[in-house]
Amino acid sequence: MISIDFKIATFLAAARYLNFTKAGQSLNISQPAVSKNIHELELQAGRNLFERTGNRLALTEAGHILLTHAQQLSSVYEQLNEGLEILEGRLAGEIRLGASTTLSHYVVPQILVDFHATLPNIKIKTLHGNSRQIEEWLLDKTIDLGIVEGLTDNVSMKYESFLEDEIVLVARSGNPKAKEPSIRPESLRGFEFVLREQGSGTNEVIRKELVRIGIEWHELNVKVVLASTESIKSFLARTDCFSFLSIHAITRELLAGELQIIEIDNFEIIRDFYFVRPQGVIGRLPETFRRFAVRQFSKKESR
Known part of the structure; x- marks a missing residue:
């Protein structure tokens, strides 16, 4: 295992606990050893990294800058060691x-x-x-x-x-009501829908966006309510209904040409x-x- 410079590790512990004694305990070293490493680091930096007021400890502006870069450096070391273990097949x-x-x-x-x-x-x-x-x-x-x-x-x-995910309006390819690649919001009132059951978090996201473009949830003509996305996709493939689905849920069907996306003017759900x-x-x-x-x-x- 390749270790980060010990003075940097000591600084990270001190910045986390804002207490040299607790920092030393986390590293299994004494409080004076923590003070010594921090002092050497401050000499290298040419400025104080901590402000000491009585028993209270706080990072200086220089300390905050060092903390940001020390955390990034620590992450790089973690990824390096992780990569080496993956290479050697040791993680289990x-x-x-x-x-x-x-x-x-x-x-x-x-x-x-x-x-x-x-x-x-x-x-x-x-x-x-x-x-x-x-x-x-x-x-x-x-x-x-x-x-x-x-x-x-x-x-x-x-x-x-x-x-990132996007929720889109979907219909089967060849649906006679989905001839246009994009529609105006009011066209939704003339479609039949198959949707998830009430209580679905996705439904709430859709409802809010519909309200924003002037369509109330109760104005949708919901013909069927189903419990899963897979059942909705199967239903869409055999009917002229529409639905709102995650783009990640329909990748295979889009590539196979089984389903199509219909754009709605001024409508976008990104989550x-x-x-x-x-x-x-x-x-x-x-x-x-x-x-x-x-x-x-x-x-x-x-x-």
């Missing part, structure tokens, strides 16, 4: 993931194929549920990491943006998918998975 264990429905069906499998090929010694178990369930599973340690479609106001959770975990330090394997997923989708989007 189990990761328990929780994912909301759209993600568990259409996004997570793409990640798992590449992840398993790269790290075959790591086992993955996945549960799917809504955002609240995933938060509960994280808190009771049923899962290590969650991937969800929206944010909640739970301050005990840390959300990190992962992937983010998020990794979610409890505040604090994440385990090494879940963090490896998170970084891998971010890198993989960054590569795909840049192609």
Whole structure:
């Protein structure tokens, strides 16, 4: 394992705890050893990194600058060591993931194929549920990491943006009511819809955007309500109904020419998918998975 310079590691611990004694305990060194390393770093920097007022410790402006770059440097070292372990096939264990429905069906499998090929010694178990369930599973340690479609106001959770999604109006190719590539919002009142059941988080996002363009939810002619995206796609393929679906859920059907997207003037629903975990330090394997997923989708989007 390649280690970051110890003075930088000492500074990061001191900046985290703002207490030299606690910093020393986290590094298994004495408080005087922490003071000595920080003093040497301040001599190299040519300025104070901490302000000391009685028993209180705070970062100076120079300390804040160093902290930003030290955190970046620490991340680089972590990725370096992770890459070396991947190269040598040493990473092993189990990761328990929780994912909301759209993600568990259409996004997570793409990640798992590449992840398993790269790290075959790591086992993955996945549960799917809504955002609240995933938060509960994280808190009771049923899962290590969650991937969800929206944010909640739970301050005990840390959300990190992962992937952009778009919800689009969809119909089967050849639908006689979908001859035009784009429509005006009022045309929606003349369509028949198949949608998810009430309570779906996606429905709420759609409703808000419809209201913004002057269409009330009750004005949609909803002929059928189904419990899953897969059942909606099957229904669309055999009827002249329309639906609103995630772009990630219809990639295969678009490529096969089975479904088509109909643009709506002045209508756009862009949302983010998020990794979610409890505040604090994440385990090494879940963090490896998170970084891998971010890198993989960054590569795909840049192609």
